Amino acid sequence: MAALEAECERLVGFGAxxxxxxxxxxxxxxxxxxxxxxEENEFCSD
Known part of the structure; x- marks a missing residue:
């Protein structure tokens, strides 16, 4: 899950x-x- 959390933070940096x-x-x-x-379109990161 550590890699997933890092990817989440990267995506937040792009505006997610x-x-x-x-x-x-x-x-x-x-x-x-x-x-x-x-644009509020939901997606999953896994």
Whole structure:
């Protein structure tokens, strides 16, 4: 998840907004982050 968090921060630098982080049941490395671009289109980073 550390690489995913780093990618999230990079995308925020380009204008994206972090909406939430979802982590399903184990394994914990299988989570994803839901984000939105500057036009409010949602996308997932995993």
């Amino acid at each position: 907004t972090r909406l939430r982080r979802d982590e399903p049941a184990p394994p914990p490395s299988a989570g994803y982050i839901v984000m939105a671009d500057p």
